Amino acid sequence: MSAAVFAGQAAVPRQPSLGAGMALRGLAKRFGVKTVLRDVDLDIDAGEFVVIVGRSGCGKTTLLRLIAGLDAADAGELRIDGERATDCVRVMFQEHRLLPWASVAANVRIGFGPARNSAEAQARARAALGEVGIGERADDWPSVLSGGQKQRAALARALVSNPRVLALDEPLGALDALTRIEMQNLLESVWLKERFTAILVTHDVAEAVRLGDRIVLLEGGEIAQIIPVDLPRPRRRGDPAFARIEDILLGRLLGATAAS
Amino acid sequence: MSDAAGIASPDAATAPAQPEARELSPTRPFGFRNAIARAPLGWLAPAVALVVWQASSAFGALGDDVMPSPLAVLQAGVRLTLSGALFVHGAVSGARALAGLLVGGLLGIGFGLANGLSRTSEELSNSTLQMIRNVPHLALIPLVILWFGIGESAKLFLVALGVFFPIYINTLHGVKTVDPQLLEMGRTYGLDNKALFREVIFPAALPSIFVGLRFALGVMWLTLIVAETISAQSGIGYMAMQAREFMQLDVVVLAILIYALLGKLADVVTRALERRMLRWHPAFQAAAP
Ligand SMILES: Nc1ncnc2c1ncn2[C@@H]1O[C@H](COP(=O)(O)OP(=O)(O)O)[C@@H](O)[C@H]1O
Numbered sequence: 343m344s345a346a347v348f349a350g351q352a353a354v355p356r357q358p359s360l361g362a363g364m365a366l367r368g369l370a371k372r373f374g375v376k377t378v379l380r381d382v383d384l385d386i387d388a389g390e391f392v393v394i395v396g397r398s399g400c401g402k403t404t405l406l407r408l409i410a411g412l413d414a415a416d417a418g419e420l421r422i423d424g425e426r427a428t429d430c431v432r433v434m435f436q437e438h439r440l441l442p443w444a445s446v447a448a449n450v451r452i453g454f455g456p457a458r459n460s461a462e463a464q465a466r467a468r469a470a471l472g473e474v475g476i477g478e479r480a481d482d483w484p485s486v487l488s489g490g491q492k493q494r495a496a497l498a499r500a501l502v503s504n505p506r507v508l509a510l511d512e513p514l515g516a517l518d519a520l521t522r523i524e525m526q527n528l529l530e531s532v533w534l535k536e537r538f539t540a541i542l543v544t545h546d547v548a549e550a551v552r553l554g555d556r557i558v559l560l561e562g563g564e565i566a567q568i569i570p571v572d573l574p575r576p577r578r579r580g581d582p583a584f585a586r587i588e589d590i591l592l593g594r595l596l597g598a599t600a601a602s
Numbered sequence: 603m604s605d606a607a608g609i610a611s612p613d614a615a616t617a618p619a620q621p622e623a624r625e626l627s628p629t630r631p632f633g634f635r636n637a638i639a640r641a642p643l644g645w646l647a648p649a650v651a652l653v654v655w656q657a658s659s660a661f662g663a664l665g666d667d668v669m670p671s672p673l674a675v676l677q678a679g680v681r682l683t684l685s686g687a688l689f690v691h692g693a694v695s696g697a698r699a700l701a702g703l704l705v706g707g708l709l710g711i712g713f714g715l716a717n718g719l720s721r722t723s724e725e726l727s728n729s730t731l732q733m734i735r736n737v738p739h740l741a742l743i744p745l746v747i748l749w750f751g752i753g754e755s756a757k758l759f760l761v762a763l764g765v766f767f768p769i770y771i772n773t774l775h776g777v778k779t780v781d782p783q784l785l786e787m788g789r790t791y792g793l794d795n796k797a798l799f800r801e802v803i804f805p806a807a808l809p810s811i812f813v814g815l816r817f818a819l820g821v822m823w824l825t826l827i828v829a830e831t832i833s834a835q836s837g838i839g840y841m842a843m844q845a846r847e848f849m850q851l852d853v854v855v856l857a858i859l860i861y862a863l864l865g866k867l868a869d870v871v872t873r874a875l876e877r878r879m880l881r882w883h884p885a886f887q888a889a890a891p
């Protein structure tokens with residue numbers, strides 16, 4: 343990450359990152375005869391916010407699942423802080439994946455894995471819920487939460503163990519426009535505060551420009567372009583520089599359709 | 603038996619179990635008032651039937667040798683309660699039902715979980731169990747009498763066998779249909795197999811297990827009635843058969859009513875249990891955990 347990105351951020355001074363850096367080298371994934379990802383090379387800095395955009399079916403989810411260690415690559419190598427292990431990565435999916443039979447707080451405690459029943463987990467789960475703005479819903483069943491609140495709970499579950507990498511697969515895709523903007527603000531403030539490395543998959547161009555330090559454009563399973571976003575945070579949609587990057591992205595995405 | 607053991611759709615898992623809850627749901631305006639108004643209405647038809655029955659008996663339209671009057675049945679009930687016979691026979695039948703349910707139910711849950719969790723276990727036993735399921739268990743009565751005589755083990759065996767299949771099938775179905783996304787979530791958070799079972803698989807299968815239990819209760823009483831009627835020396839069914847020999851029609855009808863009462867009691871207990879254990883389920887009007 344270049345220093346220029348941080349230049350305009352007098353309002354929110356950045357601390358040294360707790361996140362992990364990543365190196366993707368020649369990653370490839372096939373399903374049967376179909377090659378879904380090929381030759382993906384990417385370096386991600388510790389604490390960076392990388393957004394992956396691309397048309398539906400271009401392999402975004404597949405790439406994120408490789409990063410999260412949910413699937414194994416057919417070729418290539420993935421290193422997180424030089425190691426092959428992926429257990430410092432937490433994932434947030436488009437579906438909230440909350441257990442309907444556990445209270446919101448108990449769901450967040452799942453984020454501690456084997457240590458989920460400790461007293462520390464109890465306290466930290468409540469703190470995490472407060473941090474994502476639904477502290478008062480800790481004792482409710484997930485079924486009575488709104489869609490946005492469910493995703494907040496899922497975010498709290500992912501954050502409660504202080505992950506070094508947070509991978510997000512279109513976590514806001516199913517939310518209405520207003521809730522989505524709220525959640526984007528929340529994601530950004532949590533990321534600025536916790537300093538993890540964030541990798542967000544989205545098909546929403548404005549969301550990509552709003553949040554990404556860099557935007558990785560995926561086309562047909564390959565990285566087509568990487569666009570740095572050197573704008574101060576928090577970014578505003580009305581800003582001409584914001585709109586310019588949005589236009590470039592959209593043009594590229596629509597051009598990819600025309601070509602295919 | 604096969605239809606009783608059938609797998610209910612996910613909706614059926616809770617929908618038929620909760621007619622009252624739906625009546626009280628906010629989607630129906632004045633639902634609460636309706637429910638209050640309807641409660642006595644539900645008793646109207648039985649009450650009318652009772653009056654007609656009593657009147658027919660009193661005016662001789664219904665001969666005593668065909669059907670005793672409700673009053674006569676009530677008198678028989680009082681008589682047998684005072685003599686203690688009703689309690690003894692009722693307790694024996696209840697204990698048989700419970701023992702059979704416990705043995706068959708635990709085996710059903712055990713095999714259902716094992717076969718749902720382990721491919722090897724399923725390959726070993728599932729097709730055999732499915733074959734046995736197609737034999738109506740009541741057809742085994744002659745064989746069971748030859749094997750066990752008319753003692754307690756014969757009844758225990760029959761009830762357990764009858765109860766086993768609905769619970770087995772539904773438990774297996776519950777485990778096999780656990781949301782794979784939740785399983786993946788659990789694994790990504792480092793839950794081991796034991797924790798995954800406790801936190802995800804078992805709670806997910808529980809509504810289905812309850813569907814099996816409710817089917818099983820029907821089979822349980824049916825099996826017990828047949829078994830006690832054919833071969834027993836105590837129990838409600840035996841009481842009815844003995845009364846038949848002495849032409850005590852009032853006791854026969856009483857026995858039938860008591861079976862109905864026991865069936866209702868088991869249903870009420872199961873519902874209460876279900877409401878408590880599945881209180882997270884939206885169909886059970888979620889209260890805070
Ligand atoms: N488990 C799978 N088996 C077979 N094909 C798959 C599987 N997962 C994804 N694919 C295919 O890989 C391609 C990329 O999928 P995905 O990564 O989910 O796309 P995106 O998230 O960008 O919409 C799609 O064509 C999809 O059909």
Ligand SMILES: [Mg+2]
Pocket residue numbers: 402403404
């Ligand atoms: Mg996807």
